[in-house]
Amino acid sequence: MAKKPLGPVRRTFSPWEEPSNQPFIEFQSVTKTFGDHIAVDNLSLKIYKREFHALLGGSGCGKTTMMRMLAGFEQPTSGCILLEGEDITRVPPHKRPVNMMFQSYALFPHMSVWDNIAFGLKQEAFSKREISARVAEMLRLVKLEPFARRKPHQLSGGQRQRVALARSLAKRPKVLLLDEPLAALDKKLREETQIELMNLQEELRMTFLIVTHDQEEAMNLADRISVMDAGHILQVATPGEIYEQPSSRYVADFIGDINFFECTVKGMNASVATLDSAELGTTLQVEVGEKPQLGSSVTLAVRPEKLRISFEKPEGENQNILQGEVWDIAYMGDVSIYHIKVSQDHTIRTIVTNTTRLVERPITWEDKVWLAFDYDAGVLLTA
Amino acid sequence: MTQRSSWFNITSLGLGFAFLYLPILILVIYSFNASKLVTVWGGFSTKWYAELWQNQQLLDAAWVTFRIALVSASLAAVLGTVAALVLARFGRFTGRTLFSGMIYAPLVMPEVILGLSLLLLFVAVGQERGFWTIAIAHTSFSMCYVAVVVQARLAGSDRSLEEAAQDLGCPPFKTFFVITLPQILPGILAGWMLAFTLSLDDLVIASFTTGPGATTLPMKIYSQVRLGVTPQINAISTILIGLVTLGVIIASLLAKRQRLAQTKRG
Numbered sequence: 001m002a003k004k005p006l007g008p009v010r011r012t013f014s015p016w017e018e019p020s021n022q023p024f025i026e027f028q029s030v031t032k033t034f035g036d037h038i039a040v041d042n043l044s045l046k047i048y049k050r051e052f053h054a055l056l057g058g059s060g061c062g063k064t065t066m067m068r069m070l071a072g073f074e075q076p077t078s079g080c081i082l083l084e085g086e087d088i089t090r091v092p093p094h095k096r097p098v099n100m101m102f103q104s105y106a107l108f109p110h111m112s113v114w115d116n117i118a119f120g121l122k123q124e125a126f127s128k129r130e131i132s133a134r135v136a137e138m139l140r141l142v143k144l145e146p147f148a149r150r151k152p153h154q155l156s157g158g159q160r161q162r163v164a165l166a167r168s169l170a171k172r173p174k175v176l177l178l179d180e181p182l183a184a185l186d187k188k189l190r191e192e193t194q195i196e197l198m199n200l201q202e203e204l205r206m207t208f209l210i211v212t213h214d215q216e217e218a219m220n221l222a223d224r225i226s227v228m229d230a231g232h233i234l235q236v237a238t239p240g241e242i243y244e245q246p247s248s249r250y251v252a253d254f255i256g257d258i259n260f261f262e263c264t265v266k267g268m269n270a271s272v273a274t275l276d277s278a279e280l281g282t283t284l285q286v287e288v289g290e291k292p293q294l295g296s297s298v299t300l301a302v303r304p305e306k307l308r309i310s311f312e313k314p315e316g317e318n319q320n321i322l323q324g325e326v327w328d329i330a331y332m333g334d335v336s337i338y339h340i341k342v343s344q345d346h347t348i349r350t351i352v353t354n355t356t357r358l359v360e361r362p363i364t365w366e367d368k369v370w371l372a373f374d375y376d377a378g379v380l381l382t383a
Numbered sequence: 384m385t386q387r388s389s390w391f392n393i394t395s396l397g398l399g400f401a402f403l404y405l406p407i408l409i410l411v412i413y414s415f416n417a418s419k420l421v422t423v424w425g426g427f428s429t430k431w432y433a434e435l436w437q438n439q440q441l442l443d444a445a446w447v448t449f450r451i452a453l454v455s456a457s458l459a460a461v462l463g464t465v466a467a468l469v470l471a472r473f474g475r476f477t478g479r480t481l482f483s484g485m486i487y488a489p490l491v492m493p494e495v496i497l498g499l500s501l502l503l504l505f506v507a508v509g510q511e512r513g514f515w516t517i518a519i520a521h522t523s524f525s526m527c528y529v530a531v532v533v534q535a536r537l538a539g540s541d542r543s544l545e546e547a548a549q550d551l552g553c554p555p556f557k558t559f560f561v562i563t564l565p566q567i568l569p570g571i572l573a574g575w576m577l578a579f580t581l582s583l584d585d586l587v588i589a590s591f592t593t594g595p596g597a598t599t600l601p602m603k604i605y606s607q608v609r610l611g612v613t614p615q616i617n618a619i620s621t622i623l624i625g626l627v628t629l630g631v632i633i634a635s636l637l638a639k640r641q642r643l644a645q646t647k648r649g
């Protein structure tokens with residue numbers, strides 16, 4: 001709620017903004033229960049052709065269940081799933097034009113890399129020549145040509161991951177499902193593979209649906225992210241929107257770092273709301289789209305990097321100004337996170353980029369400092 | 384303390400093994416006895432083994448036994464595998480707990496009772512007893528061993544392999560043959576080997592379910608021993624021991640290979 005328009009954003013791909021576009025994949029009020037546990041709760045979601053969509057959420061929120069329902073391994077308890085407008089809810093897995101890369105990779109241990117990749121093609125009416133050509137192409141794509149004759153147990157984790165990827169891509173499925181595909185890789189390899197995945201998706205022009213609990217991965221890869229919690233989707237939006245305009249406190253907190261100020265709405269003036277913060281003992285101003293109800297309890301959320309820190313009292317219009325004392329500094333190399341104590345029991349986090357190589361910081365422990373953030377830097381949350 | 388307990392360990396181990404294997408060792412040694420007297424050593428000789436080949440009755444019994452073991456082990460391998468698959472793969476169905484409990488029952492049931500109940504069954508349905516009744520009886524108890532071995536293998540295998548195959552367009556039935564079967568094959572072979580050896584040396588159940596013309600080797604040996612132990616019996620028993628030992632070794636090697644394959648994959 002309380003949405004305000006983002007500044008001009010250049011977007012080349014946004015089919016979801018055109019209401020007349022037919023979704024490629026559609027979950028219609030899908031519910032899935034295991035016994036009396038509700039894994040997915042009356043959930044609807046539209047994914048568009050050639051979209052890279054991420055399901056993001058903590059462990060156990062129902063991401064894998066969503067994916068398994070799309071692949072056909074689980075039947076929804078109620079609701080239906082459409083692919084290109086056709087109801088595929090009752091279609092068995094082997095007849096769905098959807099391929100999945102399993103979290104465990106699920107490589108066939110008794111088959112060579114080559115046979116693993118060829119497996120899906122052999123199930124269709126492809127000639128031997130076509131199969132060889134396609135497998136060779138896939139091996140090249142994932143840079144595994146020298147390993148074609150190896151068995152999965154003779155490969156490293158990263159190589160296995162690429163075999164699994166090649167195998168799921170070999171049939172050129174309409175949708176590629178990726179269940180935590182990079183979870184088992186180390187950080188560097190993960191980042192490299194993320195870039196490869198993005199390139200692949202652009203090259204092959206397929207629809208990708210990725211499941212992840214890693215918010216950076218989702219932000220990095222996806223055109224749009226669905227943030228899930230306890231079987232519900234809380235927000236579906238582009239990474240930028242999710243980060244800058246989270247729809248709820250949960251989403252704001254789940255993605256990145258953020259400061260919350262509990263306030264009550266005191267007044268409205270044009271597009272600026274005045275909030276009363278009991279914790280800070282001051283009033284704060286925020287620019288809003290939708291007008292909040294006067295007197296209601298709201299949360300003002302401000303990302304640490306939106307706060308400016310200085311020794312002198314900042315000058316200028318349209319900014320909130322707070323005074324505090326440096327309580328703690330977390331040195332991260334590229335940036336430092338300052339914890340500023342602004343009242344008896346409230347500290348605010350702000351990020352300062354370490355632009356100089358000075359180990360002696362200009363602002364240091366127990367300094368009295370000023371914090372400032374613009375009226376349009378914060379998001380007003382009611383949920 | 385450790386010194387004493389290890390001395391104790393070695394002694395008890397030695398006594399235990401002596402108790403287990405000394406009688407067998409004596410039997411093997413006396414099968415190479417030149418003297419006709421079973422308890423008097425008269426020098427080394429393999430003449431009793433040569434004489435075995437002249438004893439048509441013994442050879443016939445051995446041939447019957449071998450065929451029964453072959454048939455019953457093969458039937459047990461198929462049925463036991465199917466039972467294990469149902470228990471491990473088809474989720475919860477009514478009576479699953481009862482079924483999985485019942486699969487273990489014949490492992491602990493006294494053989495006499497198994498034999499007797501099978502005999503009663505064959506009599507009730509009016510089945511003439513002979514080769515096939517023994518084979519069926521052996522199948523019915525050895526398939527439980529196969530089921531247990533295969534089920535262990537299935538429990539350790541990755542379900543997502545089958546899902547991956549289906550995801551790639553392989554129908555469920557074909558998936559079983561190209562993905563599941565290669566995974567559990569060592570288990571099935573080990574189970575087959577076990578069933579084969581169990582059938583080879585069974586006396587009790589075979590005695591209950593046999594009929595004219597179907598005398599197995601253990602039955603033959605038992606009836607001859609009642610007339611007195613001859614060195615020939617020692618010789619045939621030694622061969623039998625050799626076969627059973629070989630069977631058990633192969634079965635355990637297969638099981639070991641399957642464990643290795645499992646850890647490699649993990």
Ligand SMILES: Nc1ncnc2c1ncn2[C@@H]1O[C@H](COP(=O)(O)OP(=O)(O)O)[C@@H](O)[C@H]1O
Binds near residue numbers: 058062064
């Ligand atoms: N086959 C199943 N039987 C029972 N409960 C299940 C099954 N699959 C998933 N669940 C439960 O459903 C919830 C969602 O699981 P899952 O979709 O795997 O979560 P995620 O992938 O988001 O971590 C979890 O609480 C999990 O325990």
Ligand SMILES: [Mg+2]
Binds near residue numbers: 180
């Ligand atoms: Mg999961």
